[in-house]
Amino acid sequence: MDLDTYLKKSATDVNNLLNRYYGSPLTELSSAANYLLFAGGKRLRPILFMLSAEAVSSGSSPDIMPAGLALEVTHCFTLIHDDIMDKDAFRRGKPTVHTKWGEPTGILAGDVLYARAFELICHTKTPELAKIRAVQMLSLACIEICEGQQMDMSFENRDDVTRAEYLAMVAKKTGVLYGAAAGMGALCAGGSDSQISALSTYGSSIGAAFQIQDDIIDLVATSEKSGKDQASDIREGKQTLLAIKARQRGLDLSPYRRDLKADEIKELINLLDREGVIADVREEAEDLISTGVRSLHVLNDSPDKDLLIELAHYFIDRSY
Amino acid sequence: MDLDTYLKKSATDVNNLLNRYYGSPLTELSSAANYLLFAGGKRLRPILFMLSAEAVSSGSSPDIMPAGLALEVTHCFTLIHDDIMDKDAFRRGKPTVHTKWGEPTGILAGDVLYARAFELICHTKTPELAKIRAVQMLSLACIEICEGQQMDMSFENRDDVTRAEYLAMVAKKTGVLYGAAAGMGALCAGGSDSQISALSTYGSSIGAAFQIQDDIIDLVATSEKSGKDQASDIREGKQTLLAIKARQRGLDLSPYRRDLKADEIKELINLLDREGVIADVREEAEDLISTGVRSLHVLNDSPDKDLLIELAHYFIDRSY
Numbered sequence: 001m002d003l004d005t006y007l008k009k010s011a012t013d014v015n016n017l018l019n020r021y022y023g024s025p026l027t028e029l030s031s032a033a034n035y036l037l038f039a040g041g042k043r044l045r046p047i048l049f050m051l052s053a054e055a056v057s058s059g060s061s062p063d064i065m066p067a068g069l070a071l072e073v074t075h076c077f078t079l080i081h082d083d084i085m086d087k088d089a090f091r092r093g094k095p096t097v098h099t100k101w102g103e104p105t106g107i108l109a110g111d112v113l114y115a116r117a118f119e120l121i122c123h124t125k126t127p128e129l130a131k132i133r134a135v136q137m138l139s140l141a142c143i144e145i146c147e148g149q150q151m152d153m154s155f156e157n158r159d160d161v162t163r164a165e166y167l168a169m170v171a172k173k174t175g176v177l178y179g180a181a182a183g184m185g186a187l188c189a190g191g192s193d194s195q196i197s198a199l200s201t202y203g204s205s206i207g208a209a210f211q212i213q214d215d216i217i218d219l220v221a222t223s224e225k226s227g228k229d230q231a232s233d234i235r236e237g238k239q240t241l242l243a244i245k246a247r248q249r250g251l252d253l254s255p256y257r258r259d260l261k262a263d264e265i266k267e268l269i270n271l272l273d274r275e276g277v278i279a280d281v282r283e284e285a286e287d288l289i290s291t292g293v294r295s296l297h298v299l300n301d302s303p304d305k306d307l308l309i310e311l312a313h314y315f316i317d318r319s320y
Numbered sequence: 321m322d323l324d325t326y327l328k329k330s331a332t333d334v335n336n337l338l339n340r341y342y343g344s345p346l347t348e349l350s351s352a353a354n355y356l357l358f359a360g361g362k363r364l365r366p367i368l369f370m371l372s373a374e375a376v377s378s379g380s381s382p383d384i385m386p387a388g389l390a391l392e393v394t395h396c397f398t399l400i401h402d403d404i405m406d407k408d409a410f411r412r413g414k415p416t417v418h419t420k421w422g423e424p425t426g427i428l429a430g431d432v433l434y435a436r437a438f439e440l441i442c443h444t445k446t447p448e449l450a451k452i453r454a455v456q457m458l459s460l461a462c463i464e465i466c467e468g469q470q471m472d473m474s475f476e477n478r479d480d481v482t483r484a485e486y487l488a489m490v491a492k493k494t495g496v497l498y499g500a501a502a503g504m505g506a507l508c509a510g511g512s513d514s515q516i517s518a519l520s521t522y523g524s525s526i527g528a529a530f531q532i533q534d535d536i537i538d539l540v541a542t543s544e545k546s547g548k549d550q551a552s553d554i555r556e557g558k559q560t561l562l563a564i565k566a567r568q569r570g571l572d573l574s575p576y577r578r579d580l581k582a583d584e585i586k587e588l589i590n591l592l593d594r595e596g597v598i599a600d601v602r603e604e605a606e607d608l609i610s611t612g613v614r615s616l617h618v619l620n621d622s623p624d625k626d627l628l629i630e631l632a633h634y635f636i637d638r639s640y
Contacts, residue, residue: 027467027470028470029466029467029470081427081428081431084423084424084427085423085424085427085428103404103405104404104405104473105470105473107401107404107405107427108401108405108466108469108470110431111401111430111434111462111466112462112463112466112467114431114434114462115459115460115462115463115466116459116463118438118455118458118459119455119456119459119460119463121455122452122453122455122456122459127448128447128448128449128451128452129448131448131452131455132442132448132451132452132455133442135438135439135441135442135451135452135455136439136442138438139435139436139438139439139442140435140439142431142432142434142435143432143435143436143439146349146428146431146432146435147347147349147432149428150347150348150349150425150428153424153425
């Protein structure tokens, strides 16, 4: 099966199972918790979970999938709380949960999803010890994600964030949950410690690369293509790796910290391209992908391992 | 050991263990998460956890205590998020977390504690199956607590809340976590299903009674004694059981919905006393205590069972 077909089929499986668990909300708060969860998304974390399980033990039972859903539900909870913290009014083209229900219910909706994530692990058909290790992996991941969000917020008041600080933030805020997804997949499929550890490294590396690619996409993808405002990070003066590498080269991006016309964005892209900033950032993402793929050497060759390698490259080859 | 001595000694044990786990925060966010956790409190939930364990299996190992801490940490997370939702600036005489660090860090501090709670269960020395059942009990309890807080907030815009609605809200918002505390204690000590279920009923009943007693204390305890503003619930028009029962009797409390002098509060207390409102509310709390104590009949007689019975009565006999 090629990657595209696999991603589409798997996303449908995830949606069906989410629907089976949460499709009939009984309370208003449950509906608020469901709202973003059922608003689409690529379902990459549960897909990575299942693919990792398959790569470790081909023909893994779909009964381990609840733990995979736990990762999507966790992701969704962090988005709802992040949107409150960042005062974002829209996500995926729809009003955010707190915009629709108010901040108090937004906080609670995230808190409900948080609990659901741990409850889902309990529903997983895998030995009890694996479940407990999964609970521990997920809880430690959540703490790291919070630390990553706190770092990200602290960057807003600074213009001297270093490459190392940025990479540490991205590793926590985005990498860790992908690491938990791949690691938990291996764990629930009965993988060995070295397989679990290798897949955690794989997941966290490609997850961090994913975020770096997102920063590039923010710059180069037109809003028709991405559904977001083009170059919003630079217009808002965000400390992304692009901004950090530009600063290292003595480039002053402050003139671009305002509303930009299409040709001004083109000029900005040309500048960053000419100075090697985009290539440099791109290389950082590629390095992370290489690290991730290299860690897969402990797995036997299989079509699922090939899909994992393809998925890693997809994480930075996608253009939106 | 008498109850007072037991409560004091146990609270010290809880504080020591919390200190061992979290006494050396490495990040600012960790400090924010610790702030309310180390600001005192009676530690009633972990105490109830341990006492329930002892009542089921005398001499239970202190190594099950991490799961007991999980309940205190969960309680603390709900307080931090509630304070944000309710825009409360002070708790336990200190500025609330979001007052000190801002709302975004307040949300994250609660989220960190949330994860810590589940991680603590993983550290508990009890069979893996019991740990997973504890994770499930705690996660379901958290969802109920969120539903209870949502109900409580929805009451703010109403003046027609019924007794049944109030009791359902209190059962979720306060009862459930005490139920989880006692139930998880029995579970981690190797109790039978009927013991676990009995202790859950005991905990949730006395927990709900605790909240009702809190409402009475709000009315009758002077601020010197309670550390809170006297009669604040009635002054703010809150739908407590006192207000609901007064309304049922045709009493109009709206003239008391303002700043009140000491003699006006006395007049209000006299009115509610004369009309039998206080006695009626008191009886509701006593009924819940009776239900709780009755459910203990499945336990063999023991000094620990006696302490559980004493604790139940303490929940509504305390005057602040």
